[in-house]
Structure formats: structure tokens, C-alpha cells
Amino acid sequence: MAQAEEVKHDQALPPYPEKATLEGKNKFLGFWFFLGGETVLFASLFGTYLGLRNGVADGPTSQELFHLDLVFYMTMILLTSSLTSVFAIINMKKGNYKGLLGWMWATVALGVAFLSFEIYEFWDYTVNYGLGFSTSAFASSFYTLVGTHGAHVLFGVLWISTLLIRYAKTGLTLTNAPKFYTASLYWHFIDVVWVFIFTVVYLMGV
């Protein structure tokens, strides 16, 4: 608890710095619960999408829209970013703070790349295929599901960047270790959600 302020980065940290304090433990457990809630959130969005994906009205169908090559690149990027965040946490456990920061920056960069592809994808559908948000129930539910995921990626990018800038010089402490750890948990979660989107939306939609 209060000891956190006294711990300097050059002192030896306990083996699990992210769970060493009660605050860290609370944050860790609370975050898992939060992800449980997020799971229901995405499950509800998936359910809505599955209920509406054939409701194309006069708009384009998913078969006309989806190009698996683009989505495959996006999937690869996001999977890789999950891997880089794992490297970051491995470095944290090893006490290599520079390595933690470096791999986390790589994760952020991949997240930005993913978002750029997604923006391009949405732009392509809207402009070249005439799939606006209001075109059909399919369009609305597609943009809502995939867009909500995209918003989560964006939030993750902003969150991790904030942590990286704020703690650029402090070294690893009992305060920031849980923060990096939960951020990486979050990142894995949005990665897993994407795997489901890839399967349910894209693979089942072509």
C-alpha cells in the first residue's frame, strides 16, 4: 500500500510486482471482472449482428463486401501486437524496464496500423460499395460491432501511450507494474474479440 511511494526502481522488486500490493491485487482482480463484463457486452453485439446480418434490405450483402486478404492482414497485425505485449510483460518480469517500454511501443504502433486498416476498410465500404451506417440493419449492426471493437483498440492505444509517456523515466515501481499488466491484459482481450469477429463476421460472411 503506502510503501509504494518509497520503493525506487533501483531497489529489488518482489517477483510479481503487479500483484505485490493490495492495490495491485485489487486492480488485477477488478480488471478481470471488468473483462467479464466486456465479454457480455461483445456477446450482446455479436448476438445482434447474427440476428441482423441477413437484413440487407436494398444494400450490399456481406458476400459482396468482404475481402479476406485485407482482413487477414489486420488479423496478423493484431495477433502480432498481442505477441509484442507478451514480450513486454516478460521483460517486466525480468526487470528490464527498457525492454518493457520498447515492446509496449511496438504494441502501440501495431495497434495504430490496425486502426488505419480498419479506417480504410470502412471508407472503402462506404464510398465504393455504398454501405452507409443507415443502409440496412446489416450495415448498422456490422459497423456497430466492428466499430465498437475499433473504439476499444483506439482506447487501448491512448491508454498505453499515456502510461508509456507518464512512466518513461520512473522505472518499474509497485504502482505502475499493475498498470502495465492490466493494460496488457486488456490488449489480449481485444485481440481475442477480434479473433471472434474474424470468424463470425468475416469467415462466416463470405
Added chain:
Amino acid sequence: MKNLWRVLPFSLILLLLAGCGKQNLTALDPRGPVAEMQYSLIILSLLIMIFVIVVVAAIYIYVLIRFREKPGDNHIPKQVEGNKNLEIIWTAIPIVLLLILAVPNVMDTFTLAETEPDEDSLVIEVTGHQFWWEFEYPDLGITAGQDVYIPTDTRIIFDLEASDVIHSFWVPALAGKQDNVPGITNSLWLEAPEEGVYQGKCTELCGESHWLMDFKVIAVDPDTFEAWAQGMAEPEAELSEPTGDVAAEGREVYEENCLSCHAVGGEGGNPQGGPDLTNFAEREVIAGFIEWDAEDGDALENWIREPQDYKPGNNMPAFGHEAIDEDEMDSLLEYLDTLRVLDSE
């Protein structure tokens, strides 16, 4: 506290007097096989539940009397942890009771879902609108508004749809309800062994005048139904070309102001319009609820002049004096009084 004792017996007596409610409305006085099936299920569940209440009440009253704190009593009761056998008993007995209810319920649920028409059944498509009902008889080519005529002792299948929001079709004395959901067709079946006028209601909140979205199911003997259907399908020329002078004038007023929304004898109307008025003069009520007398046109005139005062939120515009003047109104009322298909002899 005095008020309390005055109100209590009063309310108990009223409860008894109220009995089962109004005939041909209440679900507690079923008038057809479907409502009877549901009624007997209600009674079965009620008996089981009364049994449960009696058991709980017996223990409850005993405990409260026997174990209440007496003055000067300071003993510390024995701290009992629990009793496994008791726990098993009050787990097992409810399961048995629930099975007694669940089995007939599942059977009835499937029986009530048997809405495939056969050669003897009559299919009626019901569309709920804000705030009125449209009844189409696809096999007979008839469309009727507000009052749905059915032959007695015939299996009637209602296919339920909605044009705007969700409504729900309920004729308590004949059958439980199903929802009219936009984009989905639900079905229910019922039978009316006895002739009579059964009250129907919308039970899903559908906007301002939800409470006034009543309709009537009119069960008549098959011959009368035949005559009615005949009259609706091929109304006498009288309806479009009335013989009386005043009525003929009224017909013109009607054509000018009403026909585009309210069809008569197969002419006019539109999908966004109001109910078909072919048999209007035979209705007991206007707009589903306004008591009127075809001889005395006041109620009807008031309705035409200011429909929003009666049924707020409905789609009918007001017809003020600039649209229909006094004389025109009189002739219109005269014409409307001729809209009959059964007793126009």
C-alpha cells in the same frame, strides 16, 4: 386506524360482489375451449399455490405464537446450525409440485401453438394500427375494421401483424393473447361455441390511446356469418349509390372527405388509412369505444369534428365546419347510417 376498520369489510364485500367481472370480457368466465384450457390451468396452479401458502402459513403462525419473546424471558436459544433432512424435504416437495404443473403446461403450450389451418378452419389476418384493428379474411376477400365476425363452432386462426408499433391481441373470454409484432407474423387459434359479442383489447403499450384500442369479436351462427360475408364481399349498390336524396348527398361528402382513408364496399381506402366502414352502422361503438345511437348522430358528429379529443394520437384529421358544414354533416351522417350489410332489409 378507524378508517382502516371501515374500509376493510367494505373492500371484502366489494371483492365478493365483483365476482368474476363482466361477462364476455373476463378471463375468469371462459366462453371457448382455449380460454377454458387456460382457465383450468390457472385453477390448477392456484390450487397448488394455495397448498403452498397454507403450509407456509401454518408454520409461520405457529412459530410466531409459540416462539415470541415473553416478558422477562432472557434465555439464549439453542444455536441450531440446520437440518439436512428438512432441507431435502423442502427441496423435493416443491419439485414434485412443480412437475404436477409443468407437465400439463408444456402439453397445453404445444396444443395452443397448433395454428396450421385445415379445411374447416377460417383464417383471419389481423393488423394492429395505432389505435385500431383491421381484419382481413384472405379466403373470402373481405376486409373489416374494428368488429371481427366469426362463425360459431369453427376453428378460427388469427394471423397477427402490425403496421407501426407492437400491439397485442387479447380476447380474454375466448383466448389468451399473442403480440402483433411488425415484421413478424404470430398466430393463435380460438373457437366460440356460443353466439355473442366478446370484447377484445390491445395489451401492449402502443402510444397515447393504447387504453382505447378496443375491438369486438362477434360470434354468429354459420348462416348469419355466410350472409355477413356475402354482404361484405359484394355490398348492395345502395352503399355506393344511395337511393335517398340526402344519403346521396352524404355519399358525395364522404367521397370528398373520407373515402381516401376509409374504404366502403371495396372502394377507396389506403394502407395508411383508417378502418373499412362497409358495415359501419352495425357497430355498437365508434372508434372502438364511443357509445352511440345511429338515429342520433351527435356522438358521431363530435367524433368527426374533433377525433383527437376522444382518441389522442390517432391519425384521423379533424373535420371542422370549413371542411364539412352543418348541412353536409347531416347528409354525411344519414349516409353513414346506411352502411349495413346484415340488417339492411
Added chain:
Amino acid sequence: MSQAYAKKSVLWDWLTTVDHKKIGILYLAAGGFFFALGGLEAMLMRIQLMFPELGFVSEQTFNELLTMHGTTMIFLAAMPLLFGFMNYIVPLQIGARDVAFPFLNSLGFWLFFFGGVLLNLSWFLGGAPDAGWTAYTPLSSAYSGTGIDYYVLGLQISGIGTLIAGINFLVTIINMRAPGMSMMRMPLFTWSSFVASALILFAFPALTVGLLLLMFERLFGATYFAVEMGGNVVIWQHLFWIFGHPEVYILILPAFGIFSEVLATFSKKRLFGYSAMVFATLIIGFLGFMVWAHHMFTVGIGPVANAIFAVATMAIAVPTGIKIFNWLFTMWGGRIQFTTANLFAIGFIPSFVMGGVTGIMLATSAANYQFHDTYFVVAHFHYVIIGGVVLGLFSGAFYWWPRMFGYKLNETLGKWFFWLFLFGFHLTFFVQHFVGLMGMPRRVASYLPGQGLDSLNLISTVGAFFMAFAFILFAVNVVVSVKNKSEADPWDGRTLEWGIPSPTPEYNFAQTPLVRELDPLWYEKMHGNGKLKAAEPLDDIHMPNGSILPIIMSFGLFVAAFGLIYLVHPVTIIGLLITLVCMFVRSIKEDHGYHIHKEDIQNEEGAG
């Protein structure tokens, strides 16, 4: 006490507090206000329905009243009032000094508060929502005014607050228990709060999504519920009830917990069948997620689904029955004291059994076609919610009032209140079972004469007046009893919250207690010296600092909501920026709290 802390103004203290006890009281105050408001709405409706075709309010107003009554009572009254008790009592019952996330606790409260204020502002800004608390599409998505936008955003904001509170309780109960307080030694109120919090966690996101869809549909032209665009109006109902049914258990389980505490305390006996009670609570929580479609029997989901959901729903009667019998046998062999708190618990048993059995009747799908959307349903859920939740809240209020406010509510006034309220409640709602079966749909702005509905509706309204009058007695009681100072343990309590001085110190426990048995205080009274054993030596106590950020963050979302409702994007962006900047500040500014010194604690404990 820390000097710097004591100097700040009272108002500032309450606005920035992160103390679970103060936040609990804030929840009670705000929830109490909304409860009175929802009650007023109910009275206006009952007056309108006193006589047939009574034009006391217009149809539109009536629809707004019924929507706001339901929404207010569920989201802004019942849940916050329970949160009030959970916040104040759960940390004390598990021997903790605070909740796991004091800052988030405060944020949760302020989000709820601003969400509630936003929702109620709709009355003055173009009309309240009018599509029922269930807001079925397409009535809510395409046929209603801006009131629905307030509904969507108000509930979204307060819903986030609820979700935060749920996670907070879960982590608090798992991580913050005192030494020896194993899960199976936790008081039932803590257990039921735990299960209710788990239900919040898994149920509220479905509502979040539903509200999000409705918002996109209304404000940004999405077409999920537009049939002509390939939409489906029933999706809303599924999402709403996947949330809505667990919500019922979110309300009733903590109330069950309160009754378990009160009945055991005032029977002077430990709870009968503790482990069966815990197990039943878990089963109810689990089954609560399996039965949502029993609200949709008439929507046309088919006989197979109807049959499955009917049987699943009936199954809930089994664990509920277990609870009822265990309560009865808790009293069996005890020494039952008829305090007001216990009267409410005793009054609850038959009232709730009534609500439970009509629940089984409603679960009978084939008969449900007759009950559904009639006054029978209205009677049923008021029996469950008033007969269960509200009686629980009043029982808890009388029971924990001395702990929370340092004074005892007047027992005589309390008993008058109880009897009038119980009588009024049964008078109001018992007859509604019949009204429904006699052909009166729910949510009707009035009814026509000559349908045999007149006298029973009049009786119902008379009953409502009894309830309103009784509630005024309660309000009076709260005020006139202030001087009725209470000792620390006025009821001869059994659980940890009664083992500390009154008023409750800011740090709760000078020394974290050591728990040796279920009902630890009772155990120490029987087997020890009547005082809680300490698990640690007396030392400085670390406390979190207060923060103004939660209220600003909530205000930011409140502003953003107005931007969304009126589609003024700069306002939306400013509002969201306010919130995001606060989050940013919170994230980068490390705040390590402060310490209360050993000597101060000794002084205070000595004085107490």
C-alpha cells in the same frame, strides 16, 4: 484525526468523499429522494385510475408517469438504496477499512446521480419518456419524442455507475476480508451482495448494448429496429430482458440478505441452514440468467422455447422455497423480538410468498397468455418488489439506522408505519390480480365504465393512499428521532458491524478484527469477552485522499449527453473531453493518501 482533513468545509467533504460510509449515506439520500419522486408518480397514476374515464392527467402524461415511475423506482430508487446499505455495511461486515476502489466508488455514485438527474430533467425539457420502462421498439425507436433520448442517456450514465459499483463490491468481498473471515463465514447480506454484484457485472452490459443501439437508431439513423430496412424489433426485447430479469434478482437478493440478518438477530439464533442459504442464493443468481424469455411468451418465440423457459422459471421456486423455509426455521425455537425491523422481515414472508406463487402462475406459459401485460402482472411484480425489496429496505433502515446515523428510529412510530404500509400495500395490489384477469391491460391511461373494473380500482387507490401516508410517517420518524442517541450495539448484534464504536470511526476498525466463527461478534459474546479480537497490533492507518474528480467526470458525461440529445456536437465533445481529461489526470497523478496516527486512534477509541 488528520488536521488538514478536519478543516475542509462540510460540503466539500461530502462532494469529494471516497469514504464508503459517506458514499453509502449519499446513496441513501439520493435514492430516498428518487423513491419519494417515484412514489409521487405512482400516486398521480392511482388518482387517475380511481374512477373510470377520469381526466386527471392526459394520456400522454399518464404514459410519461408510468414510464418514469418504473424507471425511477428500479434504477434510481431501489438499486441505489440497496447500494447505500451495501456500501456502508458490507465493508464493516467483512472487517475491512474501506472498499477495494474508493475512488471508483465515488465515481459510481456520481454517475448514478447525474444519470438520474438527466433522466428527470426530461420532465421540463420536452416531456418525459413515454414508452414504458421497458421501452419496446419500435414505439421507443420511431414513435416517441425526445423523452426517450433522456431515458437512453440517463440510464446509460447511471448504468456505468452501477457496473463500477458491482465490480467494486466483487473485488472488495474477495480481497478485503479480515483474517479468518472465510467465504463461508460471511454474513448472508454480504453473500447476497456478492451474488447481486456478479449479476450486475454480467447483466448490465446487455443493457449497455441495448441502450447504445437505441441511441444510434434514434440519433444517428441506424436501422436495427427498422423492419423495412431489414431490422428486427424483437432484438431489443431480448437484450432488455437478458439484463432485465437478472435485475430483478439484483434487487431481491440483497433484500433477502437483509432479512437473513434481521431474522437471525431478532430470533437470537444463528441463521438456520446457512450453507443451504448460500447455495440457494448462488442457484437463484445462476438461474436468473436462464429465464429472460419468460417475459416474452406472447412475442412468438415458439412453443419449444416457451416450454423450456417456463420450466426453467419454475425451477427458481425451489431455491426460493428453501430460503423461505430456512427463515421460518431460523425463528423456530428462537426468542422472537417484534422490533420494527423484525416486523418488516416477518411481514415480508407472507407477502413475498404471495408474489412468489403468482410468479409460478405467470411462468405457466399457456396460462401466461391470459396474464401477460395485464394488471395481474402489475400485482405480481409489486408483490415481489414491494413485498420483497421495499420491505427489505425498510427493515434494513430500522436495523442499521443506529449504526449509520448514531440514533435509533422511534419504535412506536415505526410500528404504526409498518402496519399502515403493509395494510395499504395489500389493499392496493391484492385486488389487482383480479382486475387483470377481469380484462384490464396494464399501462392503460384509464378504463371505460361498465366493465366491472370500477370498484376494485377504487379500492386499489385507497390502498395507495395508506402507503403514501405511512411513508410520510417514516419521513417524520427520521426527523423526530434524531435525539434518540443509540449505543454501539443496540440490538445485541451478531456480526462485525456491531462490534465497533458508534458513531462509526472513519477507519472503521482501529485494529483489523480476527474472525473465529460465523457471526463473529456473537461468538465473542458467548465464548470470549464480548469484544472483537484484534488480528494486528495498533498502528498508523493508511487512508485514501478524497477527490473532486469523480463528480467532474460524471458532470462531463452529463454535458456530453445534452450534446447528443440535441445533436450539438461541440457540446458532446466538450463534455467527453472534461471526462477524459479527468481520467488522464487521475491516471498520471499518483495519490498515495495519508495516515491516521496511532495516538489519534487511541484517543478516539478511548473517548468512544
